Amino acid sequence: MFRVGLTGGIGSGKTTVANFLADLGASVIDTDLIAHSLTMAGGAAIPAIRKEFGEEFITVDNAMDRQKMRACVFNDPEAKRRLENILHPTIRLACENAAEAAEGKYLVFVVPLLIESGSWLQRVNRVLVVDCDEETQIARVMQRNQFSRDQVCSIMRTQVTREIRLEHADDVINSQQELVQVQRHVELLHQKYLQMCVQG
Incomplete structure (x- = not known):
C-alpha cells in the first residue's frame, strides 16, 4: 500500500493535517499515540x-x-538512547501490525522524528512536512502544554532544524495559513496521493 510519512517539528500542526487526511479516507498511524499506549498504566513497555x-x-x-x-532524557543522551532502544522496536512492530490491518485508501505514518530516525525514510514512498516558523511553534506549544519558552526550545534542539526537514520533503504544507487554506491544500495532496496509488 502507498505510504506517506508525515512529519514536522513540535507544534507545527501535524495532528491537524493528519486528521484532515483521515477524514478524506487515509489510514493514519500515529507513532506518538502508539508510544503513549506503550508507556501508559500497564503498557507493554x-x-x-x-x-x-x-x-x-x-x-x-x-x-x-x-x-x-x-527531564532525564533531555539532560542525558545515553538515557535517551536506552529509552529509545526499549520503545522503537515495539513501536515499529505496532506500526507494521496497524498497517497490515488498515483499510484506508493509503497509509499515513505520523512520525515526529522521521528525519532523525533514518530508517523511516526507507519505509515511506513520500515525505510530507508540516511547516511553520519557529516562533509560531514556540507560541503554540507554550499555550497547548503550558511549557516555558526554555522548555519548548530545549525540545526543539533535540529535533532536526527546519531547513534540514524541508530538504527531505517531497510535499510541504504551511500551517500558518488560515485553517480553510490548510484544509484545501490537504485535499489537493490527497488527490495527488490517490493518483500515485493508481500509478504505483
Missing part, C-alpha cells in the same frame, strides 16, 4: 522501563512518569 531505569520512573498506577523521564 512498562516492565522493560522499570528494569532499565528503576522504580522511581514508574508512577503508583504503573505508568511511566513522563515528567521525570522527560
Whole structure:
C-alpha cells in the first residue's frame, strides 16, 4: 500500500493535517499515540522501563512518569538512547501490525522524528512536512502544554532544524495559513496521493 510519512517539528500542526487526511479516507498511524499506549498504566513497555531505569520512573498506577523521564532524557543522551532502544522496536512492530490491518485508501505514518530516525525514510514512498516558523511553534506549544519558552526550545534542539526537514520533503504544507487554506491544500495532496496509488 502507498505510504506517506508525515512529519514536522513540535507544534507545527501535524495532528491537524493528519486528521484532515483521515477524514478524506487515509489510514493514519500515529507513532506518538502508539508510544503513549506503550508507556501508559500497564503498557507493554512498562516492565522493560522499570528494569532499565528503576522504580522511581514508574508512577503508583504503573505508568511511566513522563515528567521525570522527560527531564532525564533531555539532560542525558545515553538515557535517551536506552529509552529509545526499549520503545522503537515495539513501536515499529505496532506500526507494521496497524498497517497490515488498515483499510484506508493509503497509509499515513505520523512520525515526529522521521528525519532523525533514518530508517523511516526507507519505509515511506513520500515525505510530507508540516511547516511553520519557529516562533509560531514556540507560541503554540507554550499555550497547548503550558511549557516555558526554555522548555519548548530545549525540545526543539533535540529535533532536526527546519531547513534540514524541508530538504527531505517531497510535499510541504504551511500551517500558518488560515485553517480553510490548510484544509484545501490537504485535499489537493490527497488527490495527488490517490493518483500515485493508481500509478504505483
